[in-house]
Amino acid sequence: MKRFSFFALARNALTGHRNWAQMWRSPEPRREYDAVIIGGGGHGLGTAYYLARNHGMSNVAVFEKGWLGGGNTGRNTMTVRSNFLREESVPFHEKSLDLYQGLSRELNFNLMVSERGMITFIQSSAVNRIALQMANTMHIYGAEYRMIGLDEVRRRIPIFDPSPDMRLPITGAVYQPRASMVRHDAVAWGFARGADARGVDIIQNCEVTGIRRDGGRITGVETNRGFIATPRVGMAVAGHGSVVAAMAGIRLPIVTQPLQAWVSEPIKPILDEIVVIRSYYGTYLMQSDKGEIVIGQGCDPYPSYAQRGTFPIIEDATTAMLEVFPRFRRLRLLRHWAGMLDMPYDGSPIISRTDVPGFYVDVAGSGGFKTTPAAAYTFAHLIARDEPHPLAARLGLDRFSSGRLVQEGGVSANR
Numbered sequence: 001m002k003r004f005s006f007f008a009l010a011r012n013a014l015t016g017h018r019n020w021a022q023m024w025r026s027p028e029p030r031r032e033y034d035a036v037i038i039g040g041g042g043h044g045l046g047t048a049y050y051l052a053r054n055h056g057m058s059n060v061a062v063f064e065k066g067w068l069g070g071g072n073t074g075r076n077t078m079t080v081r082s083n084f085l086r087e088e089s090v091p092f093h094e095k096s097l098d099l100y101q102g103l104s105r106e107l108n109f110n111l112m113v114s115e116r117g118m119i120t121f122i123q124s125s126a127v128n129r130i131a132l133q134m135a136n137t138m139h140i141y142g143a144e145y146r147m148i149g150l151d152e153v154r155r156r157i158p159i160f161d162p163s164p165d166m167r168l169p170i171t172g173a174v175y176q177p178r179a180s181m182v183r184h185d186a187v188a189w190g191f192a193r194g195a196d197a198r199g200v201d202i203i204q205n206c207e208v209t210g211i212r213r214d215g216g217r218i219t220g221v222e223t224n225r226g227f228i229a230t231p232r233v234g235m236a237v238a239g240h241g242s243v244v245a246a247m248a249g250i251r252l253p254i255v256t257q258p259l260q261a262w263v264s265e266p267i268k269p270i271l272d273e274i275v276v277i278r279s280y281y282g283t284y285l286m287q288s289d290k291g292e293i294v295i296g297q298g299c300d301p302y303p304s305y306a307q308r309g310t311f312p313i314i315e316d317a318t319t320a321m322l323e324v325f326p327r328f329r330r331l332r333l334l335r336h337w338a339g340m341l342d343m344p345y346d347g348s349p350i351i352s353r354t355d356v357p358g359f360y361v362d363v364a365g366s367g368g369f370k371t372t373p374a375a376a377y378t379f380a381h382l383i384a385r386d387e388p389h390p391l392a393a394r395l396g397l398d399r400f401s402s403g404r405l406v407q408e409g410g411v412s413a414n415r
C-alpha cells in the first residue's frame, strides 16, 4: 500500500511539489470484471474497498459518470450520529460510527473526525416523548443518549440565548456526545486510494447507460466506454436510483427530493456542538473547522431532479436559527448549494438483493453520509456472498412488500 510520510512531505515541498505519487490510477477499463459498482461516491468506493479488503475480490471496477465524490458525498454537511428510533437502525448506525473512528488509521488518510456532540432542543411534548423512546432504544444497544437541562445546554453552548418571543419555547434538550463531523471529500478519497491499492479499477467520466441481462441474470453493463461483462452489479448512485434501477427493469419504493445547505462567512470559533432546532425534522447548524456556520434543514417536500432548493426552506431555517441565536442576525451568507436524494418511503436505507439475480441496490436515503462505512461494509458482504449481512438483514426491499417497515421518516431520518 502507498504510504505518505513526513519525509515525503518535506521532499515534495523542497522539490516544488512535482513528485507527488498519484492517489489512484486511471486505468483503461477491462472487458470483464467479477463485480461492477455504479457510482463513485462514498458508498460505491467504500463498497469496492471492502470487497477487496474483506472478501478478497479485487477484479472489481467502480464506474463514476463524473468525478469521485462529486455527487452528494461532496455536498453534505458532514454530520454523523446514531440517534435513531428503531432497533434495526441503532446498531447499524453505531457500526458506522465505530468504523469512522478507526478509518483514518486503517486508510492512512486523515478523515478529520471531530467528535462534537449533538444537542437536539426539545420544544414540544411530542418531541420529548420521541426523545425518551429513542434514548431507551439507544441504551439497549449501549449507545449514550441522554436528556439534559437548560443549565447544561448553557454550559455547552455559551452563546445560547433564545428570544423570549420564541414560537416554541425550549424546555430542555437531548444529547448525543458521540455525534461527529467528518471531512466528506476525504472519505471518498481515502476509500478510493485504499480500493485502488488493492487492485480495484476506478474509472471516472464513465457513465453506465444500460444493464444487460440474459435469461433474467445480469451479464454486464453498457457504458460510454463500451460494454463491460460482469455477473454482479452493485448500484450506489444516490439521487439517480430510479433511473439506474429502471435499466435493470426494477422499480424502487423511493422518491427523489432536493436537499439544500448553506454556510455563512467564517467567524471565530463560537459553537462547538452540532445543534438541532425545532424537533427532529428541523433546522440544524454547526461551525466548520474553517469557521463558517453551516446550516441545513430537511428535504424540500416535493420530488425533483434539479440540484436546487427553494427559498421557503432557507427562510424557515434561518428564522429558527435566529430565534435561538439572535446574535447571528448580522452573519452574511457565503455560499448555498443542493443535492438530490433518493428517499425510501420509510426513511431508512435500502441494502438489498433484487428480483434480478446479480443486481444489488444500496439506496443511501437522506442521511447517507453517516451510514457510508456501515453501508459499504454490509453492501460488500451482500455482493460477495449473495447473503445479507446480519446488521443490514432488515434493510432489504422485502420490507416494503411484507409491511415490516423500519419507520424513521419524519422522526430521525434527516441530516
Ligand SMILES: Cc1cc2nc3c(=O)[nH]c(=O)nc-3n(C[C@H](O)[C@H](O)[C@H](O)COP(=O)(O)OP(=O)(O)OC[C@H]3O[C@@H](n4cnc5c(N)ncnc54)[C@H](O)[C@@H]3O)c2cc1C
Binding pocket: 038, 039, 040, 041, 042, 043, 044, 063, 064, 065, 066, 067, 068, 069, 070, 071, 072, 073, 074, 075, 076, 077, 078, 079, 080, 206, 207, 208, 209, 236, 237, 238, 239, 240, 244, 259, 260, 261, 296, 337, 338, 339, 340, 341, 364, 365, 366, 367, 368, 369, 370, 371, 415
Ligand atoms: C445538502 C446536503 C446535506 C447533507 N448532509 C448530510 C449530513 O450532514 N449527514 C448525512 O449523514 N448525510 C447528509 N446528506 C446525505 C448524504 O450526502 C448522502 O446520503 C450520501 O452522500 C450518499 O452517498 P452515495 O455514495 O450513495 O452517493 P453520491 O455521493 O451521490 O454518489 C453517487 C454517484 O453516482 C454517480 N452516478 C449516478 N448515475 C450514474 C451512472 N449512470 N453511471 C455512473 N455513475 C453514476 C453520481 O455521479 C455520483 O457521483 C446530505 C446531502 C445533501 C445534498
